[in-house]
Amino acid sequence: MTGGMEGADTVAAQTEAPPTSEFRRSLRARWAQYQRTWYFLRRNTLAMVGLIVLLLFAAAFVYGVTYPASTSDPVQYCASNGPEPVGPGNPCYLNPNTVCTYPQGTVSPSPGCYQTPSQYPNFIAPTYTLTATGAFPMGSLVYPASDLNPNAPFFYNTYTMLVKGTVNSVGISVIIVASGAILGLILGALSGYFGGWIDEIVMRVTDVFLSVPGILLVIAVIIVGKSAGFVDFNTTLALIAIAFIIVWWPFYARIVRSQALVVREQRYVEAARASGASHGRILRKHIIPNSVYPVFVQMSLDVGSIPLLLAAIVFIGFVLFPFPLIPEWGSVAAAGASLLTSIFLNCSAGAACVIPWWQILFPALAIFFFAISVNFFADGLRDALDPRLRR
């Protein structure tokens, strides 16, 4: 505990230093607070493990952004009239023109044959190949032709998917959570600080959004957006972000409001008001900075849960992204897992059991480590911020 005392001494020393400007003074006080939080966070082993894993994910994010475009294309189209593929090194080495009809449930007579789709959404067992692409030898999954995939068959390399998936999954989670938190922070602070009819309106609206099951509302918004014609890849990403933000902000608004209700009764807010500070200034300088910590905790918890929710949406059969799949952890793992029942149906009927385990395992591991490290970190952050838990 001596370190804690030292931390407190440092804070005292810094606040006693002659103020140069108001801005720098407030910055210094805040910096001291961050240092104090960091001090308690540092002593929490699990939180540190979480932080290190998160830093690794940040590195993977940068790596994914800079991954060369020529090889990073996750979806290897094998156009039916394209050049003849050459061999296992080439992701398109199965001849897509080889459509062979053989009784369903029997083993494919030769590699490269796939069954013709007879009935949507009838499943055709995927063929696969293990290729050494990138750092690890990982499998690719061949998606056979279907209504959803007119460019069949296409290959999915797990390594490129993982690398690019980091960019998409982490990126979309951070964007959603940050936007939702900012919106919730502003509305919650206004509602908690002013009270009255603003509070009444904001709280009734949050009541409504907290009563609708979140995923269903997200899906409804995406469905309406897609029906209105927003179908291409980037608009889909934007649509997903918008849908999640619509659903997410009420949670933050609730948290911030409950904090703001406490903060606005504090002496320093009273003092600020007495010395003639405007509402906007009080909100900016006192209410929001003092309500923001629980939001950080909630944000870090939510960042981990969004890939899980996207996975759930894809798993139940919703075509989130225009097929072929885009590299997003959750949707790739879920697409692999949703094939399992059909695969077992087919192979119990006599076909070879080809389980695309790599497509499920690796993205799921990525989700798992991301979510669990975020949770470790958030848990440590909460402990560091809450003096009662520092026992």
Added chain:
Amino acid sequence: MRMWVYVIRRAVLVVPVVIGVMTVLFVLISSLPVNERTCSYFRPSGRTSPCSPTISCPTNPSQLCPNPVYQQAVNSLGLNQPIPVQWAIYMGNALTFNWGYVSQGSALGTGLGGLGLPALHGEPVVTVLGQFLPYTIELALLSLLFILIISIPLGNLSAVYRNRPIDQASRIMSFSGFAIPAFLLGTLVLAVAAFAFGGPGAKSTICGGTSTVFLDFWGSWPQPPCAPLFGTANLSPIGYPNWLASGYISSPTGFPTIDAAIHGQYWLAADTLLRIVLPALVIAYGTIAILLRFVRNSMLEVMNLDYIRTARAKGLPESKVIKKHAGRNSLNVTITVLGLTFAGFITGFPVIESVFNLWGVGRIYAYAIIGLPKDWDFAVIFGSTLLFTYMVVAANIIVDILYAYLDPRVRLG
């Protein structure tokens, strides 16, 4: 008497919430292209849907004429009226369970071919959902039971034995519950169960279909007889208790387990119940993960309070202090957190019902959003959303009343 005042006051608070939810859904529905709206919300005579504003003229097939059925649908839904009138019409329909009809071209409407679900087009959405709701309710109740009997004792134990192995185990359980996708956990559990309980008998076919170890791991149980559902189509090889839907025995309540028990078919009831044990556990897992943290933290706070010290000082055995004095509080925490997380809890149903091949409303919802936009069923999508919302609102009322019952400060304060 104060309790009744509280209940009534709580029930009145629901009204703005329900109006708000319907308004949000109305905004979404009215943003849909007009064809999709007329298509799935109106059923003229017969089972056809008014999907196109124009039809080919009977006299000159190369020309297009206005579709009278479509015009009728537009009039009936008030689509040619001002927005507030449309809103009022939608509110009326939503409140009177007039939620539209399964549309003709959707995946549900055409019956999904290989999966054996009958073509449902033209069926009122409420009828379809109502048929599958009892099974989901059974699943939810069993799941809630698991949540209560696992999270409260485990949370209490991990607080009492703080930082000991049981606390670490519950912490791992809690963190992994946040991080494992539900579909993956479900699939793993299913695979393990299939290999553990499957056995050679499990490979027997249901209803001549292609059931597998995976789909029917309780293979040693007697198989229910096969019969068509909804007339002609057959629901096999899916796991819905089709002996019930097929009219093998009458279903006075609609709840498969209860109906079987009423008829004295105890093996059928046991079979139906056993099939939902694992899905219920998987659904419960996510909520248990959240609850464990809350129960543990609240227990830790309570254990330091004065009345616990008093209880110990007057010589009560430690087990009684924990059970009667400190432990009572964790039920309140559980109830509160359950109310807050119920919306997240029931969104697990579409996923888990898909994994375990159960036919509840979650599965129907999953088939309403499957595939390409042409396969979507807007009436079912928005109807299910409304139904799930009603479930959340009802659960919140029940939670608040329970909470007031358990904690007198709430109803008297």
